[in-house]
Amino acid sequence: MTTSLFDLYKLGVGPSSSHTMGPMRAACRFARELESKGELENVNRVQVKLFGSLALTGMGHGTDRAVLLGLSGNEPATIDPAVIGATVAEIRAKKELKLAGIRCIEFDEAQDLLFERGTMFPPGARTQHPNGLRLTAYDRAGNKFDERTFFSIGGGFILEDGMETASSDESEELLPYPFHSAAELLEVARAKGLSIDQVMMANECARLRVHDSSASDAVLETRVSTGIDAIWQTMKGCIERGISTEGILPGGLNVCRRAHRLAERLKEKEATGGPGDPLAPLDWVTVYAMAVNEENAAGGRVVTAPTNGAAGVVPAVAQYYERFVPGADHEGLIRFFLTSAAIGILYKENASISGAEVGCQGEVGVACSMAAGGLIAAMGGTNGQVEHAAEIAMEHNLGMTCDPIGGLVQIPCIERNAMGAVKAVHASRISQSESEEHKVSLDQVIRTMYLTGLDMQSRYKETSLAGLALNVIEC
Incomplete structure (x- = not known):
């Protein structure tokens, strides 16, 4: 790790x-x-x-x-x-x-x-x-x-070329709780009586301690939290810019930005004071995700989560937590990002987060899995529920191709982020309602995703040679 x-x-x-x-x-x-x-x-x-x-x-x-x-x-x-x-x-x-x-x-x-x-x-x-x-x-x-x-x-x-792994500034020997699989992560957490976010916090603090050995645990934890806050504020800024901006996205497809219009309609409904729509929060999740990916398509500032093409899922679900979940607080957001990162690391180091290598299941699918597990942690769920939610989210993204029309990160990418964010919320709700052991583990679904990606024809992996990229003709 x-x-x-x-x-x-x-x-x-x-x-x-x-x-x-x-x-x-x-x-x-x-x-x-x-x-x-x-x-x-x-x-x-x-x-x-x-x-x-x-x-x-x-x-x-x-x-x-x-x-x-x-x-x-x-x-x-x-x-x-x-x-x-x-x-x-x-x-x-x-x-x-x-x-x-x-x-x-x-x-x-x-x-x-x-x-x-x-x-x-x-x-x-x-x-x-x-x-x-x-x-x-x-x-x-x-x-x-x-x-x-x-x-x-x-x-x-x-x-x-020729390097076995991407370079890392720190050796995992420095980490108090290294893990290489979801099973190891769960076992380390169980043995030490920790939540997944606490495991991640300890590891992140250990990385910082290399550069400041005299700092206390409390100081290092504050630094990690401050770094996470900066990431979250950048994501929120991206959502706000996406919602406030109208116009046509660059690239030649003449795709209209829609987040602003959708947000205005939702605000109008809320202003009428009529009977509340129970699914309105999910409509806002759609708006948040689309806003981020419209900004991404326009070449704006985004945060990889874990990629640019999937950058809307995690912030959309984090914003859903902050705005719509009763009792949401700053500590919950810190848990969200630490836990979602643990899940993303498992995919990156055991499979792939590259659409060109494994299709969009490795981008939006992974983001959906990260957001689902992170949301459970934010709401105070168990480690088992986190793992289950992350597994559910990926299981229902398996086989998703990467077939952007014209090689642009617009169709189907923008809507796909909205769908991935809604799936993440749903996966978290399913895992919360389950009390029995589930049959498929997160490690198994990660392995399945990777093997599925290797089997996928290259035409469906970010080449724009098949799928929607081939069958949708712009006139």
Whole structure:
């Protein structure tokens, strides 16, 4: 267990964690490491080749823009979404960029950013993942002197070719309660008399203690909670922007933003003071999820949860808890995020959160599972109920394909987040009403999801070659 809550929930920009954030981070790392090795002055040209899903749907996902921004020294967590358009436009107009934000080099996309749509994996790569990119630096004589191959493995995580696992700042040997499966997590919690969120809190504090060994447990817990609060406030800000903004989403599909209109209708119903609609809270869940993913589709600031394409599910359910669950409080939200992160880590480390690898079951399906378990924890449920809710949520997302029309994170992605959020609420309610042992474990459903994803034809895994992407024709 090497992934932190703050690795899983991280700031970024839309529309895709795997196709936008990951390539931006890889390009930025390549440029900055050239700088750190003192080789920037030797660079005359950089060429980037995209493979697999990055090549097939990269244009719709903004991969081309992400590479330009990353080579210019920008990171997804810190770049201002408001300057992205102007920055990219300037690079394209001048056909040059500042490598690592320092050295100006010529960059002609027609020659230097190539979409290898007929090749699934970078030639000669040891790692096999459908989101590959290769960056090559050439000197003034045209000689290649540095070449790196990266894979964007979902959720904004990147992996360099040949590395077995994504890099981690801390060893799990430092953690008081490491776990590698849901069964281990439940057993550790049972043996120590802890809830899942308490296990996660202790592990997150241990990571912080590496950098401040003199801090007390109370101080470290406050720091973790403050970090979670920052994540939640970013999510809430995204919901608010999505609800307040109208217009057409970029990309060419002419998809209208709907969250604002839906929210206004709900407010009108509430203002009449008539008989309350018992399902109105679920209508608000739909609005919250759609608002976030409309912001994501527009390239706005979002939090990976665990990916950009699934970024609306977790905040929608958290907002549902805060607004509609009696007795909701700050401590409940902290439990929600710690517990949902534990579930997300299990999927990331034992299966995949990449739509290009396992389909949308690895994105919206995982987010649904995380939100369902997190909601149980927020409401004070048992560890067993958390595990059951997370299992139910994924069980009914198994086999879900990733078939975005035009390679854009819009149809069916935006509505799919709304459906995933509602499913999460329902899964939590089912688990609360059960008292007997359930037949299917979370570990079993995680394994099933992964194997199902491997069996799924690549046409249905973020390539836009089948499903809705093929059968819905825009006139």
